[in-house]
Amino acid sequence: MHGNVAQRLTRYAKSGVLRGAPFSGSGTKSMQLVRTPAGWRITGIAWSDDSGE
Known part of the structure; x- marks a missing residue:
């Protein structure tokens, strides 16, 4: 924070069943926030699944 x-x-x-087939995976999420007079607000979210390599 700055x-x-x-x-x-x-x-x-994550894991579950998609179209009848089990799946699993992992990744990274990035969340950006800004403090306003009304409190913290989310300004952006991005995520990326690991490539599995």
């Missing part, structure tokens, strides 16, 4: 701007990087894992 003043009124913050960023959070998070690892995630």
